[in-house]
Amino acid sequence: MDIGAIVDENVEASDLEQAARVYQEQARRGSPSALAAFTYAHALIRSGKEDVKLGIVILEGLLKRGTEDIPKRDYVYYLAVAHTRQKEYDRALNYIDLLLNAESHNRQAIELKALIEKRMKRDGLLGLAVLGFGGGAALIAGGLALLLRRH
Template identity: 45%
Template sequence: MEAIVQEVVKPEDLKKFEQRFNEQCLRGQPSATAQFEYAWCLVRSQSPSDLRKGTLLLQELFHKTADETAKRDYLFYLAVGHTRLKEYEKALKYAKAIQQVEPGNHQAREMTAYIEKKMKKEGLIGMAIVGGAAAVAFGALAGLGVALAKK
């Protein structure tokens, strides 16, 4: 799953699909395929604004289609996009939504486990940072107390 989440789009691919999408927008409504391909590129971008734009395009597609297979793909890449944005709660919601409809979906189970692992890892890192900051603050207060006691 790491390879899928960490995959980065080639700039020339992003440009190609963006151009196709924009051309179709100028002529009216873009096709679902053009919108999906562009969104798929955006969620593999390193730019947070591209990631956000990609997730918005995928959400729009999800709400417009009745095709269950397409919905599953949109949900999966919504999970990828939100994972890349470190919006793990949202990512988990999308991965679990796939599992609600397809309990045996191996890819959705792997994505859920991957997101939960990232949440735990970052939660522990966050706790370590808070703990380290608390130790520094306690040390500073103790030092201040000693300095005041000497006066």
């Protein structure tokens, strides 16, 4: 599948409802499983703008929590996808660079980085990200690098 299609993919309403139902049911009984949370977050990031924000929050929580069920690289990859959908390209690049630091030959990550940079150029933001967001980006990447190393 084309990387642009992955980033721009929209979830079916029934799939989002099903994922939400499972997540909420588990949340009522305690803490949702990592799989239920990831499935719901994945559906959310393929939905509308506000849903993408909630998906980011859930994925960031999963990344911090760390689980044996799902590799951290999946959380990082989909955080990059979510931020790309939000046109938060600097944050998307931070996540994808973190993934590439751990897995330099990850084809999906390489393709996603190229897409992010292409969209930044299209939107005229590449120079801004390099000049204006470098300091904050370094802090985020440093913290995430520590999380990935622990796993």
